[in-house]
Amino acid sequence: MSFHKKLLTAITVIFFAAMLFLTVSARAIHNATLPQVTAERLSSVQFPFEYTDENGNVMTGTKSALAIRSDLLGSDVFVLYQREKNGDMRDYVRLAVIETGEEYNGFTEVLSGIGYGDKFVISTDSILSDGDEVLVEE
Amino acid sequence: MKKLGIVLFIAAALVFAAPVVMTAYGSFVSEGIPTLQNYADLLFDCFIFYPMFWNSVLYAVVITAVQLLVIVPCAFGFSQAKFRGKGALFTAYIILMMMPLQVTILPNYIGLRDMGLIDTRLGIILPMTFSPFGVVVMHQYMKSIDGSIIEATRLETNSILRIILTSVIPQIRACIFAVAIFVFADCWNMLEQPMLFLKRTELKTLSVFIADADKYSGNVLLPASVIFMIPIFLLYLFFNEYLEKGLTLGELS
Numbered sequence: 001m002s003f004h005k006k007l008l009t010a011i012t013v014i015f016f017a018a019m020l021f022l023t024v025s026a027r028a029i030h031n032a033t034l035p036q037v038t039a040e041r042l043s044s045v046q047f048p049f050e051y052t053d054e055n056g057n058v059m060t061g062t063k064s065a066l067a068i069r070s071d072l073l074g075s076d077v078f079v080l081y082q083r084e085k086n087g088d089m090r091d092y093v094r095l096a097v098i099e100t101g102e103e104y105n106g107f108t109e110v111l112s113g114i115g116y117g118d119k120f121v122i123s124t125d126s127i128l129s130d131g132d133e134v135l136v137e138e
Numbered sequence: 139m140k141k142l143g144i145v146l147f148i149a150a151a152l153v154f155a156a157p158v159v160m161t162a163y164g165s166f167v168s169e170g171i172p173t174l175q176n177y178a179d180l181l182f183d184c185f186i187f188y189p190m191f192w193n194s195v196l197y198a199v200v201i202t203a204v205q206l207l208v209i210v211p212c213a214f215g216f217s218q219a220k221f222r223g224k225g226a227l228f229t230a231y232i233i234l235m236m237m238p239l240q241v242t243i244l245p246n247y248i249g250l251r252d253m254g255l256i257d258t259r260l261g262i263i264l265p266m267t268f269s270p271f272g273v274v275v276m277h278q279y280m281k282s283i284d285g286s287i288i289e290a291t292r293l294e295t296n297s298i299l300r301i302i303l304t305s306v307i308p309q310i311r312a313c314i315f316a317v318a319i320f321v322f323a324d325c326w327n328m329l330e331q332p333m334l335f336l337k338r339t340e341l342k343t344l345s346v347f348i349a350d351a352d353k354y355s356g357n358v359l360l361p362a363s364v365i366f367m368i369p370i371f372l373l374y375l376f377f378n379e380y381l382e383k384g385l386t387l388g389e390l391s
Contacts, residue, residue: 005376008372008375008376011372012372012376015368015369015372019191019192022181022188023188026181026182026185026188030182030183030185033182085183085355086183086184086185086186086354086355087185087186087339087354088185088186
């Protein structure tokens with residue numbers, strides 16, 4: 001085989017080997033560049049409240065409300081959502097503007113900004129920005 | 139006059155090469171700045187690219203191999219066999235070869251639908267298996283082969299398969315390679331059949347990916363086009379000496 005043919009054979013083998021390698025590992029390489037996050041949903045917490053009955057007595061009752069752990073409110077809260085990109089469903093984060101209510105037992109009532117079924121980020125290994133693609137750890 | 143011919147040749151070569159060069163250049167540039175971001179967007183953020191690439195390879199390789207298995211005995215039959223209607227049948231082959239794809243694609247679709255082969259790989263491979271082009275080219279080439287070798291082989295055996303394998307194929311190697319290149323290129327570039335006969339994206343080919351490149355985020359069209367060109371380019375570089383021999387020797391004799 002001439003040098004020319006050997007070179008072409010080598011280039012062909014390298015090209016298809018590279019495509020095979022990328023086919024198998026491109027997704028893993030992409031995922032390795034993404035921030036890894038853990039997420040959870042809002043908790044349903046019983047908040048105490050006071051009310052006055054018909055006799056004028058002050059009574060204490062409880063109401064169920066969606067709440068977030070108060071320690072998570074110290075930094076930006078990011079809500080997870082899914083969007084299709086290039087034929088795949090992928091996870092992204094958006095910065096949530098939360099309106100809070102009462103605090104009780106380490107939980108703060110969430111009045112708006114995060115819905116009932118939404119998941120929000122509780123920990124991440126890197127700084128997040130609005131619209132970032134993330135990898136959610138199960 | 140000779141200089142004018144050379145200038146015209148160079149001008150024509152530049153005209154044909156310009157789109158390829160511009161594609162390759164554009165794949166490494168984004169907003170005027172040299173970058174590999176386009177390739178990163180394609181290779182590390184557009185994973186549907188890979189199954190479509192391998193589908194192109196699979197269809198092209200399988201169809202080429204099966205077509206050659208069909209074309210060689212068919213062309214040999216046309217060149218050596220004597221039977222009534224041979225001329226009319228060969229004329230029908232030439233007419234079929236001349237028919238544009240747009241004429242045959244609807245009957246193809248109806249046939250595949252009735253066989254339940256729509257949205258299957260076999261629905262792409264089966265119709266492409268029988269190609270009149272290869273038969274016509276190879277038949278012309280076979281007119282130039284040495285008949286005495288075939289006669290000598292006939293003295294030793296009656297097996298047509300053995301005659302083809304031992305005395306015909308060694309003489310038509312150049313033509314086989316030339317036809318294989320054309321068939322591979324035709325299958326590699328096919329667009330209408332995967333678009334019409336396939337519904338699932340994971341069965342479609344790289345040519346469909348390039349046609350639909352605006353659906354994908356990032357500047358993936360030009361890098362995909364460069365990668366699309368590479369196998370055909372390598373194939374041509376491997377077998378270019380056979381291409382000229384395979385298509386012209388039959389005519390010269």
